[in-house]
Amino acid sequence: LNCAGRDAPSTDPCGACPHCLRIARGADIDVIEMDAASNTGVDNIRQNIIDSISYAPSESRFKVYIIDEVHMLSTSAFNALLKTLEEPPPHVKFIFATTEIRKVPVTVLSRCQRFDLRRIEPEDMLALLRRIAEAEGARIDDGALALIVRAAEGSARDATSLLDQAISHGEGTTSAEQVRAMLGLADRGRVLDLFDMILRGDAAAALNELAAQYADGADPVSVLRDLAEVAHWLSVTKVTPDAADDPTLPPDTRARGAAMAGRLSQRVLGRVWQMLLKALEETQTAPNAMMAAEMAVIRMTHVADLxxxxxxxxxxxxAPAPGSSAPGVSGPAAPPAGNPGxxxxxxxxxxxxxxxxxxxxxxxxxxxxxxxxxxxxxxxxxxxxxxxxxxxxxxxxxxxxxxxxxxxxxxxxxxxxxxxxxxxxxxxxxxxxxxxxxxxxxxxxxxxxxxxxxxxxxxxxxxxxxxxxxxxxxxxxxxxxxxxxxxxxxxxxxxxxxxxxxxxAAAAASARPALPDRDPVAGGSADGDDDEGNDDGWDPFDDDTL
Structure with missing residues (x-):
């Protein structure tokens, strides 16, 4: 916007004119930066912006107001700024920076051009940090830089802050172990060991490894978060094998992850992922984070081998049908006499x-x-x-x-x-x-x-x-x-x-009982027939036949 080496505003500043040099040094009086996190009220907006916005820039083409973390402004501060946004002076430009775009009011978003900045790729971030470390004369291992890149999650500002902290934290050459201790992280190889123990169902070994990492300074929540990251990484690697080539990981860890992804099923990895998400919620709210992490590990070791x-x-x-038996196998023994069951x-x-x-x-x-x-x-x-x-x-x-x-x-x-x-x-x-x-x-x-x-x-x-x-x-x-x-x-x-x-069946149950065979000596035949055609001889008043 203010580059004097170009005839008009350009996306390719020269970087050599006085305006570019002053802006790079942060010494340009026409570029005003305000941190909304510490200046949230109406008075801050009035003092820093509204009272001075009517004045023309002293030397530059535009007066530029940069408001960092703009979503932190209060509702009244946004309302005070809204009139200026609706009718800004021609010599004024606003640049709003935020990581929470949903917290910015719609009335402000509708008056802005939105540019979504993508995260910096790990390779570019590693090169940036390595260049900064060389310029500062600091000695730091590549493994330590990889840990910083992973913790920054694509943010150059967070990465440079962590790099500065790591350099001041270490003595001589900053190692990966020092950065890991600074961030409260567990060793990646040990996290893979713990993940493998859990999936083998070895609860005792998993608890011992968790206790050892905790004794070495690892935070239980960070350990569970690292396990969830491993589950996600292996799942993605199983679908897209190129994901195993993560530049922030050492070669031996990449090879080990690729082997684990090929051995484990997607269903097992998804089940562990769901349990780790639940475990993270429980651990962050539990009175004792280590106890909650141990219980989560025990649950996963018992469920992982289902x-x-x-x-x-x-x-x-x-499975054989109920009541049937396999060929050559006799059925259950009959109940003993006297206890028929x-x-x-x-x-x-x-x-x-x-x-x-x-x-x-x-x-x-x-x-x-x-x-x-x-x-x-x-x-x-x-x-x-x-x-x-x-x-x-x-x-x-x-x-x-x-x-x-x-x-x-x-x-x-x-x-x-x-x-x-x-x-x-x-x-x-x-x-x-x-x-x-x-x-x-x-x-x-x-x-x-x-x-x-x-x-x-x-x-x-x-x-x-x-x-x-x-x-x-x-x-x-x-x-x-x-x-x-x-x-x-x-x-x-x-x-x-x-x-x-x-x-x-009902008729048979209610029928009269059959007569016993009559004695031939009494005048009847043995089969119940006689010469007079009296073929039943049934007496309804005879108690013996009722």
């Missing part, structure tokens, strides 16, 4: 509602997960389905418990020895405890009964039975003969629907 969903699906597909349960009409295997598991927080088919607990092979548990309750004649389960239990998942259900609103608070105590007492094996509050689970047995009965009635009403009967009998209702097999 099989992927496709492996779980493969196990489910290869519970009889087989009578199939309930709504059996389809509970016949599904326990693949979808609903945890207490409502989240869904896919569980592999779990082996039956020893001694519980005969309870392959939830209907077998219902049959056991029927056999033990615990009518109260049976009614409560049929009316108030929404089954979520079932495996022999493990039941998860959602209780109905009217269910007794101690239903889970009583059910567990009864099953343990009846079977002699351990049962885990879990209760969830999530809106999940199959309908109750009573609801499923009622729904099936209504479905039968609906099918019966649709039959032409039944529809004709109902039309002839207004107000008639279908009370129940029974199959022919159920009718025959």
């Amino acid at each position: 099989p992927p969903p496709e492996e779980l699906l493969r196990r489910l597909a290869q 519970p009889r087989a349960a009578t199939p309930l009409p709504p059996a389809a509602a509970f016949a599904a295997p326990p693949a979808p598991v609903i945890r207490s927080d409502g989240a869904r997960a896919l569980a592999a088919a779990q082996p039956a607990v020893a001694g519980l092979e005969r309870f392959a389905r939830f209907e077998d548990v219902i049959g056991l309750i029927r056999t033990q004649r615990d009518v109260r418990l049976l009614i409560e389960i049929e009316d108030n239990l929404h089954l979520v998942s079932y495996a022999p020895g493990r039941i998860t259900f959602r209780p109905a609103d009217r269910a007794a608070p101690d239903l889970a405890q009583r059910l567990s105590a009864r099953l343990i007492g009846w079977t002699g094996a351990r049962w885990t009964i879990s209760v969830t509050t999530a809106e999940a689970g199959a309908p109750t047995i009573a609801e499923a039975r009622s729904a099936e009965a209504e479905a039968k009635k609906a099918r019966a009403r649709a039959h032409p003969a039944v529809a004709a009967i109902l039309a002839k009998l207004p107000g008639a209702e279908i009370a129940a629907v029974r199959t022919r097999a159920e009718i025959d």
